[in-house]
Amino acid sequence: MMTLFLSTPISAFIRSFPQPAKSMLILGLVIVISIVVMAILAPYIAPHDPASRVYIELQPPSRNYLMGTNHVGMDVFSRVVWGSRVVLFVVAVSAAISMAFGVPLGLISGYYGGLVDRVLSIIMDSIYAFPSLILAIAVAAVLGPSPLNAAISIAVIYVPTYYRMVRGETLKVKQMPFIEALIVLGCSDATILKSIFRNITQTVLVVFSLSVADAILTEAALSFLGLSVTWPTPDWGLDLRSGQPHLLNGYWWIAMCPGLMIIALSLGFALIGEALSDYFSIAAKV
Amino acid sequence: MAGLGRYIVIRASLIVPTILILYTFVFILLRVLPGDPILAVVGTRYIPPAQLEEMRRMAGLDKPILVQYFDYLLGVMLRGDFGKTLASPIGKPVSEYLWERLPATVELTIASLIVASLIGFITGVGGALRRGSRLDTSMRIYSILTYTLFIPVLGMGLQYFLGLKLKLFYVSGRLSAGIYVPRLTGLLLLDSLLAGDLNAFTDALRHIVLPSLTLGIVLSGAYTRLIRNNLVEVLNSDFIRAYRARGIPGHRVAMYAIKNAFIPVVTYMGLQIAMLLGGAVLTETTFSWPGLGRFIYERIEYRDYSSIQGAVILFAFIVGLMNLIVDIVYALIDPRVKY
Numbered sequence: 001m002m003t004l005f006l007s008t009p010i011s012a013f014i015r016s017f018p019q020p021a022k023s024m025l026i027l028g029l030v031i032v033i034s035i036v037v038m039a040i041l042a043p044y045i046a047p048h049d050p051a052s053r054v055y056i057e058l059q060p061p062s063r064n065y066l067m068g069t070n071h072v073g074m075d076v077f078s079r080v081v082w083g084s085r086v087v088l089f090v091v092a093v094s095a096a097i098s099m100a101f102g103v104p105l106g107l108i109s110g111y112y113g114g115l116v117d118r119v120l121s122i123i124m125d126s127i128y129a130f131p132s133l134i135l136a137i138a139v140a141a142v143l144g145p146s147p148l149n150a151a152i153s154i155a156v157i158y159v160p161t162y163y164r165m166v167r168g169e170t171l172k173v174k175q176m177p178f179i180e181a182l183i184v185l186g187c188s189d190a191t192i193l194k195s196i197f198r199n200i201t202q203t204v205l206v207v208f209s210l211s212v213a214d215a216i217l218t219e220a221a222l223s224f225l226g227l228s229v230t231w232p233t234p235d236w237g238l239d240l241r242s243g244q245p246h247l248l249n250g251y252w253w254i255a256m257c258p259g260l261m262i263i264a265l266s267l268g269f270a271l272i273g274e275a276l277s278d279y280f281s282i283a284a285k286v
Numbered sequence: 287m288a289g290l291g292r293y294i295v296i297r298a299s300l301i302v303p304t305i306l307i308l309y310t311f312v313f314i315l316l317r318v319l320p321g322d323p324i325l326a327v328v329g330t331r332y333i334p335p336a337q338l339e340e341m342r343r344m345a346g347l348d349k350p351i352l353v354q355y356f357d358y359l360l361g362v363m364l365r366g367d368f369g370k371t372l373a374s375p376i377g378k379p380v381s382e383y384l385w386e387r388l389p390a391t392v393e394l395t396i397a398s399l400i401v402a403s404l405i406g407f408i409t410g411v412g413g414a415l416r417r418g419s420r421l422d423t424s425m426r427i428y429s430i431l432t433y434t435l436f437i438p439v440l441g442m443g444l445q446y447f448l449g450l451k452l453k454l455f456y457v458s459g460r461l462s463a464g465i466y467v468p469r470l471t472g473l474l475l476l477d478s479l480l481a482g483d484l485n486a487f488t489d490a491l492r493h494i495v496l497p498s499l500t501l502g503i504v505l506s507g508a509y510t511r512l513i514r515n516n517l518v519e520v521l522n523s524d525f526i527r528a529y530r531a532r533g534i535p536g537h538r539v540a541m542y543a544i545k546n547a548f549i550p551v552v553t554y555m556g557l558q559i560a561m562l563l564g565g566a567v568l569t570e571t572t573f574s575w576p577g578l579g580r581f582i583y584e585r586i587e588y589r590d591y592s593s594i595q596g597a598v599i600l601f602a603f604i605v606g607l608m609n610l611i612v613d614i615v616y617a618l619i620d621p622r623v624k625y
Contacts, residue, residue, distance in 0.1 A: 020423060126307040129609070131601060133564030134582070135312075138598045141586050142316055156315075217436050221568055224438055225583055240438055244572070247442050248450060248457060256446075259439035266434035274430055 021278040028271030035265050039084040046078035050234040054078075058251050068253040070239070071246050072232075076257050079234035083258055086235045087265065090151045090219045090228065095212055097155035102162025103204060107193050109163070110170025121167070124160040132157040136218055140227040150228040154218050158211050165207045169200040202280045209273030216266040236262050290617065297613045301606045308602035313355055316595055324372070344370055344377060345592055362603075368596030373588030380596035383581060388600075389472025390460060391577035394501065394569065395562050396473075397494050399555070401502025406509020411544060413510065414517035425510055432507025437565055441500040441572035448496060455495045458574035462489050497573040501565050505558065512554055516547035549620050556612030563601055 017025055038045055047064075048054045053073035054065075061068045067076035105124075109117040127135070139153035173179065173196050182192050222228045223237030231238065236258035243255025324341050333341075342348050346357060346369065361367035368380040413425035449457035460474055461467065467478045467486050475494065478486035520526060520543045529539045567579030574580065578597055585593040 122303075122307060123311070126304055127311060129304065129560060129605060130308055130311075131560040131562075131564035131567075131605065133567060134598055134601055137567065137582060137586070138312065138594060139315060141589070141594050142591065213434060217434070220436055221438075224568070225571065225586060227586065240436075240442075244438075244442060247446055250450065252442075252446050255442055256439070259436065259442065262436045263434055263439055266436070267431065270430055270434050 017275060017279055021275040024271045024278075025275035028268045028273075028275065031264055031268030032272065035084055035261075035268070036088065038081055039088050042081050042085060046075075046081040048075035048078040050074065050078040050082040051232040058246065058254075060251075061253055067257040068251075070243065070254045071251075074232070076239075076253055079239055080236070080258050080261055082234040083236045083239060084261070084265075086147055086223070086229055086233070087216060087219050087237075087262070090147050090154065091212055091215050093148070093151035094154035094158065094215055094219075095208060097152065098158035098162055098211075099204070099208070101155075102159040103166050103197070105159075106163040106166025107170050107197060110167040111174060111189075111193060111196065117167075120163070124163045127157070128160040128164065133218060133221055136222060137225065137227065140222050145227050145230060147228050150219060150222045153222065153227075154215050157218070158215060161211050162204070162207055165203055166200060169203045170196055173199045202276075206273055206277045206280060209269050209276060213266045213269035213273060216262065216269065220262045293617055294614055297610055301610045304609070305603055305606040308606070309359060309599055310355075312595065312598050312602060313358070316591070317351065341372065341376075345372055362599065368600065369592040371585075371590055372592045373585070373590035380593050383593065384578065384596060384600050387576060387578045387581045390575060391563075391566055391570070391579060393473045393475065393494065394497055394575060394577055395566055397475075397498035398501035398505060398562065398565075398569075401498050402505035402509055403551075403555075405502065405506035406513055409506070409510040410513025411517060411540075413514040414521065414547075415540065417518055422514075425514060429507035429510040432504055432510075435504050437500060437504055437568040438572045440503060441496070441569060444496050444500055445573075454492075456493045457496065460490065460493050460576060461486070462493075465489050497569050497575050500572070501562070501569045504565060505562060508554070508558065508561075509551065512551055513547060516550055517543060520547045549616075552612060552616050552619065556609050556616075559605055559608040559612075563604065 014022065014025060014029075051074065054075050055069045055073050057069055057071050057073040059065060059069045065075050065077065067080060070076055070079070105120060109120045136153040136157050139156055140150055143149035143152060176199075179192060179196065182195060187195075219228065220237035220240070223235050224241045226238070226241070229235045229238055231242065239258040240255050240262070243251075243253075243258070247255045324338060324345065324347065339348070346354050349357070358369065361369070366381050368384060370376075371378045371380055371383070409425045409428060413422040416422055445457040448454050456462070465486050467474055467483065467490070468481055470477050470480055474490040475487060478484075478490055526539060526543055529542060563579075566577060567582060569575065570577045570579035571583045578600065582594055582597050585597070
């Protein structure tokens with residue numbers, strides 16, 4: 001298995017990273033892949049039903065209840081395992097939506113320029129300047145609490161991030177001789193845009209990793225504020241919130257276990273993003 | 287200074303479109319999104335249609351959308367009127383809440399900025415002066431880590447260790463019950479000092495330490511990175527080499543370099559205002575800090591759409607204003623800026 005992996009192009013790519021980017025990339029990948037696997041295999045990993053009382057409440061971590069039990073006697077470990085599904089779902093949907101809008105708009109804006117570019121830029125810059133979390137809260141509050149609505153509100157705030165990076169890169173790539181060649185050859189705009197896009201995929205990849213790292217925190221924030229799933233669905237942000245009063249009485253595990261998972265997942269993506277931006281020498285700002 | 291006056295006027299007029307776009311964006315967003323705000327407030331309760339109409343009228347939602355747009359904008363600009371609350375207590379001016387809550391947020395953000403820039407300065411300068419060393423790498427890891435530290439988690443960690451276990455600081459609120467500070471600026475630390483009440487001052491300080499430390503640490507990573515990278519660049523520049531060649535002692539060269547590395551940091555502070563205010567919502571919620579962020583959180587529970595709109599639009603104004611202030615400070619400290 002290991003030797004098989006070592007011969008793939010992916011492993012060759014990882015090995016070509018200089019230190020310390022390589023360690024960061026590997027650590028990041030390990031964190032992210034383990035959490036994704038945990039989410040997929042949740043029914044097999046979680047020892048108990050995450051949303052029903054299984055033991056005496058407020059018990060500290062033990063052999064049978066790895067992360068203890070919460071204030072209503074649910075198994076915290078099982079909730080942490082199942083909770084990974086919500087955050088990954090919301091973040092995946094929101095990243096897909098913001099890329100679907102941000103990338104094409106950035107390409108069009110950067111390639112055609114003119115009035116469209118100016119209007120789009122002003123709008124995107126204004127959204128970008130605004131506190132993103134507050135914007136997401138406003139959208140989510142109007143849409144009503146649900147994971148899909150949380151995903152939509154998170155998507156809104158990362159469109160400008162993709163847009164700005166893609167637009168900037170498009171402006172650079174547009175100047176290159178091979179694009180001029182395509183124009184001279186009489187290629188259609190669609191072909192040229194496709195060709196530009198292929199040359200900026202690295203940037204999109206870096207922006208993706210870093211903005212997902214940030215989106216995880218935004219998702220956690222929305223569910224912490226009660227704007228995503230509703231109790232007793234297991235969710236890291238929500239469990240953090242409901243565990244806080246008990247933490248202040250000394251029962252730290254209810255809030256801290258899901259809380260540290262939020263940080264771990266976000267850190268995983270941030271490490272990957274940092275390593276990639278080092279490797280491609282892209283100074284991305286998210 | 288006449289030049290500076292003109293510069294300020296020009297910059298100030300450039301802020302107007304930014305605020306207008308933000309206002310328009312929030313306004314449209316809150317209206318095109320599916321979901322009727324009035325029905326959201328009402329929830330599953332039965333309310334007679336006449337009363338629903340009354341609520342709709344109070345929220346100004348019965349008028350044509352363009353009229354609503356300008357009514358609200360003019361109300362905010364001319365009278366500081368942010369509409370009326372839609373949930374209990376119904377019909378109170380939102381502005382009353384906003385002005386009551388604003389000072390708490392201002393106090394928290396100032397304290398957090400101080401914490402963030404202090405930590406950022408120490409870690410960033412440390413990393414830059416020992417570039418490539420283990421210290422430098424650990425500072426980089428620190429800056430990545432702070433980027434992913436989720437505010438409530440860090441806040442609860444501090445509450446647990448410094449508040450609950452060591453009992454050094456209070457874990458929630460701004461002031462203990464029974465302590466009263468006459469309101470002048472609304473900033474408790476300042477007001478208690480002005481009143482000469484040292485007891486109240488210490489109490490307020492023991493309340494603000496944990497929230498400002500939480501928000502400050504989270505924000506500090508960006509400063510670490512920025513100061514480090516700027517300083518490395520400045521240390522490699524010609525004028526520093528010239529100082530060194532003239533035999534000026536290392537620590538004095540470092541002072542010159544640090545001074546020059548700081549100019550971009552000021553710009554960054556302006557950009558960070560958005561992050562700071564977003565972080566304030568989570569910090570205030572975690573520490574029951576009665577500021578604007580906590581206000582938004584409380585009104586979410588009531589689905590009080592007009593209060594949320596008011597607070598969000600006030601935030602838009604603050605962001606615009608802070609950007610203006612940063613521009614002016616930048617012009618004052620960097621002689622290259624023409625005005």
